[in-house]
Every structure is written in structure tokens, then in C-alpha cells.
Amino acid sequence: MSKILLTSILSLSMICLMNAQTHSLKKTKVNKEITMDIPTNLLPMTEGQRIQKYVSNREPIAMYTSADGYTDLGINVNSSKWNTGDYDVLRKFYRSGILNLYDDVDFYRDTVQYFSERPFITFEFRGSVYGREDSFRRNQSVSKYVYIAYTLREDRVLLFNFSTSYVQRNDWRKIAHEIMQSIKIK
DSSP, X not given: OHHHHHHHHHHHHHHHHHHXXXXXXXXXXXXXXXXXXEETTOEXXXXXXXXXXXXXXXXXXEEEEOTTSOOEEEEEEEEEEOOOOOHHHHHHHHXXXXXXXXXXXXXXXEEEEEETTEEEEEEEEEEEEOOOTTSTTTTXXXXXXXXXXXXXXXXXXXXXXXXXXXXXXXHHHHHHHHHHHTOEEO
16 A cells, blocks of 8 residues: 555656746847846747737737747837826726736736836736637637736837736746846846
């Protein structure tokens, strides 16, 4: 009996070790103005991957994804000018946009905070979309863990968006915070 128990414990430990993800960060120069730490297990998205996952008429600054495709990091700039430096107004504007994208949102963070002495509007949340019979997803529901940071640069909004499946949030939450806190903009 004890050999069976010991074998079971060892097998379970090996499975847990194999599934444990390590996320080492590497300082990355995203473009001439942006430097940030990016997990080494996130690779630049191909154009095909980006087109398949994200509908946009604008090229992002950069998009990264995990090998399994469940975790993404995107950096983008809004084409519209935002002439006011009122971050609270901007925060309310983007918060309402988030609420319109999902059927259900649980915010963990909804604030203005500073990274490298620059103000960022930050949202951290679980967003869920419920499947419907008439939708392309049918009755499949999807929940994601999302951490978004917005900041102004030359009257444009820079957007840093990290997302992963909700079931993987515990593996990524700490690293998502480290990614956002590492952002440096010239």
C-alpha cells in the first residue's frame, strides 16, 4: 500500500513540475521609444496569427504570444488625438469601453498609477463573454485575465495589453505586474 501511495505522490509531483511555468523576463527594445521586460517564452506574433486573433485596420507596435496561443502581450497606439492630460476622464472613457467588450467584468484594479515616473491608467480584471446560439462561438463561454495599461505620449494613447486564459491567471498575474512596471518610454 505504501509503495502505491509513494508512486502516486511521485507521479503527481512530476506532473506538477512538468506543468509549472517559469517566466523569465528579458529587457526588450520594442521600438525607438519603448523598452520593457518581456517574458522569454512569449514570441513575436506572425502576421497570420495576429490577423486570426485580432481584427484591426492598424498595425500594432508589437504583438507577442505564447506557444499555446493562450497568452498574449500587445503594444499599440491609438490613432485619435487625446488633447487633454486628464487621466481620470480618460480612465472613465476606457473603462466604459472594457465594459462594452465583455458580458461580465470583475475589476481587480481600476486606477491611475505611476511606472517609471509616468502616469498610467491601469485595469486588471476578469472578462467573460458568454456564448450564444446565434454567435460564431455558439454556446462556448470564454473568460480571460487581462491587465491593461494606458498612457499618453504626444497626444496619443499608448496601450499595453496583457491577457491569458482565466485558468492560467495564477501562473501569470505576478509576471503581468512586473511587465507593466518595467515599461519605459522616451
